[in-house]
Amino acid sequence: MTETPAVSGKREMPPLDARRKPMSRDRKVGLMLLTPLIVLVVGLTVYPIIQVIFLAFHQQGLFSQESRFVGLGNFNEVMQHEGFTRSIRNTFVFTFGSLSLQMAIGLAIALLLNREFPLRAPIRGVMLFSYLVPYVVAAMTWRFMFSDATGILNFWIRETGLPIAPSPFGSLDWSMFGVILVNTWKNFPFMVIVFLAQLQTIDRQLYEAASVDGASAWQQFRHITLPSLIPIMLVVGMLRTIWNFNNFEVVFLLTQGGPLGRTETLPLYIYRFVFGEFSLGRGAALAAIVFLILLAMSLIYWRLYEKMQERFS
Amino acid sequence: MSVVVKKRYVAGEMSPRARKAAAKKRFEKTLVTLCAVAVLMIVLLPLFWMLLSSFKPNTELFQRPPRAMPQAPTFEHYVELWNFTSFPQYFLNTFWVAGIACVVGVFVSLISVYAVTRFEFIGARPFTFCVLLIYMLPPILLALPFFRIWFNLGMLNSLPALAITYLTITLPFSLWILRPYIEAIPRALEEAAMIDGCTRFQAFRKVIVPQAWPGVIASFVFTFVVVWNELLYSLVLISDESKRTVSLGIASLILETSVYSWGLVNAAGVLATVPVLFLFALAARHMVSGLGAGAVKG
Numbered sequence A: 001m002t003e004t005p006a007v008s009g010k011r012e013m014p015p016l017d018a019r020r021k022p023m024s025r026d027r028k029v030g031l032m033l034l035t036p037l038i039v040l041v042v043g044l045t046v047y048p049i050i051q052v053i054f055l056a057f058h059q060q061g062l063f064s065q066e067s068r069f070v071g072l073g074n075f076n077e078v079m080q081h082e083g084f085t086r087s088i089r090n091t092f093v094f095t096f097g098s099l100s101l102q103m104a105i106g107l108a109i110a111l112l113l114n115r116e117f118p119l120r121a122p123i124r125g126v127m128l129f130s131y132l133v134p135y136v137v138a139a140m141t142w143r144f145m146f147s148d149a150t151g152i153l154n155f156w157i158r159e160t161g162l163p164i165a166p167s168p169f170g171s172l173d174w175s176m177f178g179v180i181l182v183n184t185w186k187n188f189p190f191m192v193i194v195f196l197a198q199l200q201t202i203d204r205q206l207y208e209a210a211s212v213d214g215a216s217a218w219q220q221f222r223h224i225t226l227p228s229l230i231p232i233m234l235v236v237g238m239l240r241t242i243w244n245f246n247n248f249e250v251v252f253l254l255t256q257g258g259p260l261g262r263t264e265t266l267p268l269y270i271y272r273f274v275f276g277e278f279s280l281g282r283g284a285a286l287a288a289i290v291f292l293i294l295l296a297m298s299l300i301y302w303r304l305y306e307k308m309q310e311r312f313s
Numbered sequence B: 001m002s003v004v005v006k007k008r009y010v011a012g013e014m015s016p017r018a019r020k021a022a023a024k025k026r027f028e029k030t031l032v033t034l035c036a037v038a039v040l041m042i043v044l045l046p047l048f049w050m051l052l053s054s055f056k057p058n059t060e061l062f063q064r065p066p067r068a069m070p071q072a073p074t075f076e077h078y079v080e081l082w083n084f085t086s087f088p089q090y091f092l093n094t095f096w097v098a099g100i101a102c103v104v105g106v107f108v109s110l111i112s113v114y115a116v117t118r119f120e121f122i123g124a125r126p127f128t129f130c131v132l133l134i135y136m137l138p139p140i141l142l143a144l145p146f147f148r149i150w151f152n153l154g155m156l157n158s159l160p161a162l163a164i165t166y167l168t169i170t171l172p173f174s175l176w177i178l179r180p181y182i183e184a185i186p187r188a189l190e191e192a193a194m195i196d197g198c199t200r201f202q203a204f205r206k207v208i209v210p211q212a213w214p215g216v217i218a219s220f221v222f223t224f225v226v227v228w229n230e231l232l233y234s235l236v237l238i239s240d241e242s243k244r245t246v247s248l249g250i251a252s253l254i255l256e257t258s259v260y261s262w263g264l265v266n267a268a269g270v271l272a273t274v275p276v277l278f279l280f281a282l283a284a285r286h287m288v289s290g291l292g293a294g295a296v297k298g
Helices: A005-012 A024-056 A073-080 A082-113 A120-127 A135-146 A152-160 A175-199 A204-212 A217-246 A249-254 A266-277 A280-312 B016-054 B076-084 B087-118 B124-134 B139-152 B159-183 B187-195 B200-211 B213-229 B232-237 B246-256 B262-297
Strands: A058-060 A067-069
Touching: A024 A058, A024 A280, A024 B087, A024 B124, A024 B139, A024 B159, A058 A073, A058 A280, A073 A082, A073 A280, A082 A120, A082 A175, A082 A217, A082 A266, A082 B016, A120 A175, A120 B016, A135 A152, A135 A175, A135 A249, A135 B016, A135 B246, A135 B262, A175 A217, A175 A249, A175 B016, A204 A217, A217 A280, A249 A266, A249 B246, A266 A280, A266 B139, A280 B139, B016 B262, B076 B087, B076 B262, B087 B124, B087 B159, B087 B200, B087 B213, B087 B246, B087 B262, B124 B159, B139 B159, B139 B232, B159 B213, B159 B232, B187 B200, B200 B213, B213 B246, B213 B262, B232 B246, B246 B262
Parallel strands: none
Antiparallel strands: A058 A067
C-alpha cells in the first residue's frame, strides 16, 4: 500500500540485455490487454482533470449549462475570501498534528509489538480494526462517547474535572483537538503495520553484535533501528500527509467544519463552496490550489527521501 | 559469561544467575503482553462501546452514570433498523456497487499488470506508475468533475454511475497490490505451459491466475473494504434516499436528525462494521502480508 511507485519503477526496470524481444502477434495481444486500463484511465482521470482545469478558469454554476471564461478571476476571488487563509491554516494544523501523533504512537507500538510475547499474531491483527472500520462508524462512536446526554467520555470528563471540554466537537478551543484525536485513532494502525514490516527486515545479529560490544538499548535504537526506519518513515509520512490533507470524512462527520469554521479544512471549504454556494468554478480553482500544495509537499518529501538514501546507504 | 561460573550444573538444573535471567525475561514478557493489551484496548474500546450500546434499551442509553454492560439486552434497535428504515436497501446498494467496482477493477488490473510485465511496451511502466498516482489525487478534486460529468449525462443519482466512479479507487489500488504477485511468477512457468501446447490465453488462465490468486483475493478484499467505507463520492453523487450507500445512510442519520436515536445509529454502525471485519478475517493473512509487501519495497 505504501510503496513509492517511482522508486520501485526505476529499480525494477530490468537491464537492457535481459529484456526479451517479444513476438509481434504477441504484442498485439498485449496491447489489447492494456486497452481497458487506458480507456478507463483516460475517461476516469485524464478527462475529469482536464475538466477541473477548464472549470477553474470559468464562471460556472453547479446546475447551469452556460459558462463564461474569467481567466484567473476564480483564483483571485477564492484567495481573497475570508475563509481561505483560515482553512489553509486549519488544514496544516490538522494534517501535521495528526501526522506527528500517528507517527509517534505508531512507532512506539510497532517497537512494542516487534518483541516476542504470547498472543502476538492475533493482537497484531486486531490492532488493525480501527483502520478498517468505516469513517462513519469511527465518527459515530466517538460522537456518541462525547455526546452530552449519553456519552461515557463526556460523563467521565465532567466527573473527574479534567481540563478538557466534555463535548470537544462543539467547543471552540477543543474541536481541532477532537478531530485530530479521532483521525489519529482511526489511522495509526497503518503506521504500526508498515513500521512492523520494516522492523522485521532488520538483521537480529546486528543487535547481538551491538550488545556484545556494550551498546545500550538507546544506542541500539539510535544506530540500528532508526536508520533502517527513516526511509520508510519518510514514505509513509508523505502518504499520510497527503491523505490527512485530503481527508474530508473525519471533519465533515464530526464538526462539519464548525464551530465558527475552527475546523474547516480545505476539502470542506471546497465542498461548502460547491455544494453550499453552487459555485463550481471557484471550487475547481480551490481544488487546483490544493493539488499544487500537495505537489510541492510531495517534492519536498522526495528530496528528503533521496538525501536520506544517500546518507544511509 | 558462563565461563566464570565454577559449579557444574546438570541438565534441568539452573544456576541462580540463569534462573534470575529467566525470571527477568518472563517478567519482561508479561510486561510487554500487558502493554500490548492496553494498546489494544485503545483500538477496541470505542468499538466495544458501540457494540454494547446497540443492545441497550433507550432508558439505559441515557442512564447516568453510564453502565458498561446492558442490564436488559434488547434487539429492538436492530429490529427497528430492519423493519422501519431503508437500511436493508442501503446494504444491498453498497454490496452491488462495491461488488461491481471491485470485480471490474481487479480484473482490469490483472490483465494490465500481466501485459505490462510480460510485454515490454515503451512507456507502459511510466503509465502504470501514473495510474498509481490517481490514488494520491484529492478525492474532492475528482468529485467536482464527476458531479459535472454525470450531471451532463443525466446520470446523477444512479448506482451504476457511482460504481464506475469507484473504479478510480479500485483500479489503482488493485494494480498496486497485484503487481508484486504477478512479477514474482517466473516466466519459465508460463513458457513451459505454452511449449506444452497451451495458448497464451490458456497459460494466463491456468498458470498466472492460480499463481496470483492470493493477490487477487487480497486486492478484492482490500478494494471492497475501501469502497464499502467510502463516503465523499456517494455524498456528492447520490441524493435519492433509496439509493444511498451504507456510509451515506449512517452519515445522514448522524447529521440530519438533531436528536439522535443513538441505539439505532449504534446498531447501524455495528452492521456496517461486520462485513469489513468478516472479509478481513477471511483474508487476514494475505491482506497483512500484502500491506507489508507493498510497504517495505520502497
